[in-house]
């Protein structure tokens with residue numbers, strides 16, 4: 001294929017079509033690689049400018065750039081945005097009727113399309129392959145490439161088929177892009193998409209304008225309201241909740257308190273979801289309360305905060321969700337409220353999840369890494385970047401940098417708690433969840449402690465020096481440190497192999513002093 005490209009063809013397209021005058025970061029090098037017919041694997045954080053990496057080469061090279069994307073709901077928006085700058089873009093997915101698809105197919109064959117967005121499942125159709133054989137393709141762009149990874153948190157089986165692109169059209173350059181990339185996901189993408197030979201571009205994952213904060217969950221609704229009122233009045237933001245019910249409840253609560261909020265979860269009718277999403281994108285100052293079904297591919301530059309009312313299942317998920325804040329580079333907040341109940345609930349979900357042991361282990365490793373981030377006494381950003389294999393130094397702009405958490409020696413309370421668990425098991429063959437254990441330690445009479453005659457236990461009341469809140473913190477941190485485990489549906493507590501060393505006094509337990517539940521200093525006054 002002969003190219004009519006000059007070295008400046010890409011820069012020319014950038015200015016003429018997109019109205020920008022220079023490339024950012026690795027963009028120029030990535031674009032040159034693809035324009036020259038090479039393959040590229042691009043790991044770049046949200047907001048880093050991935051789209052231009054395939055849009056510019058598609059315009060410089062002859063033929064149509066085919067973009068594989070799982071974001072069917074956003075294809076119309078993407079195509080409209082390109083049409084607005086004069087790029088001939090179309091999409092093919094299951095939402096179209098046959099006539100519409102035929103129109104797009106003829107335009108493709110006539111060479112009248114610059115960029116064609118395609119849902120991955122369409123590659124399963126022989127008719128799609130036959131269509132591609134008859135047209136001219138300038139490149140394949142594989143967006144959200146982490147969807148091919150079973151290790152990751154967003155696996156799409158259809159993505160496994162994408163290795164066929166290379167097998168069937170070996171001469172067409174491919175560029176795979178993602179904003180999620182631990183070393184493990186990175187390697188898996190390269191292997192599954194046969195991109196080992198491609199040039200790999202790994203941008204820094206630091207998002208310096210995002211302030212990361214993780215608070216102890218006390219009254220999440222109140223805490224959220226305080227955050228929005230004191231630091232983000234009138235700002236657009238996203239609030240993530242784990243369940244549909246809590247999405248609805250939280251959205252109602254915000255509206256009742258005069259904050260314009262919309263719900264978004266998979267249980268809402270498609271037209272409601274679409275309407276809420278488009279209002280969020282187009283109007284100012286709306287708060288979207290959503291499950292993680294919301295957000296992938298959402299390009300709203302001025303999201304000022306992302307709040308999590310429940311613990312994300314993985315650091316990758318947390319990074320992606322919080323990454324939706326501050327794409328415009330202005331100061332933004334990533335705030336997470338996390339409590340003992342989150343740990344218990346997520347362990348239970350893992351224990352009762354379908355899937356084999358390896359799958360449960362994977363989920364468990366994801367959760368452990370997330371807990372380590374929550375309980376760290378070091379800079380959140382350093383921890384976060386280290387998770388993605390990137391070194392950095394303390395940022396000065398996260399909660400632990402701003403207010404370094406004190407740590408305290410929690411060995412004795414840990415021994416009290418663990419020995420209570422052991423005694424209950426050994427002397428009475430009983431096991432309980434955190435609530436009952438805390439009552440025993442604090443010597444609090446309840447119908448349940450009376451029923452089980454817990455006041456006759458040797459450890460009854462030996463922990464009256466700590467408040468209930470403090471004890472819950474101890475339990476949570478023991479869980480996070482792997483010194484305590486939960487079993488089954490009711491969050492029953494059990495000791496682990498490592499607990500023995502604590503009980504014998506061979507191992508000390510350092511604990512993070514619970515930050516005050518009151519929210520920390522506002523970013524505006526900081």
Ligand code: ADP
Pocket residue numbers: 020021022023024027044045046047048049050051052299327
């Ligand atoms: P990503 O897909 O990596 O999340 P986008 O491709 O949506 O990021 O780009 C984020 C924003 O940055 C967009 O508004 C885009 O127009 C802008 N942008 C990207 N590259 C450049 C550039 N070279 N100059 C100016 N703005 C850019």
Ligand code: ZN
Pocket residue numbers: 378379380381382394395396397398399400401402
């Ligand atoms: Zn920091």
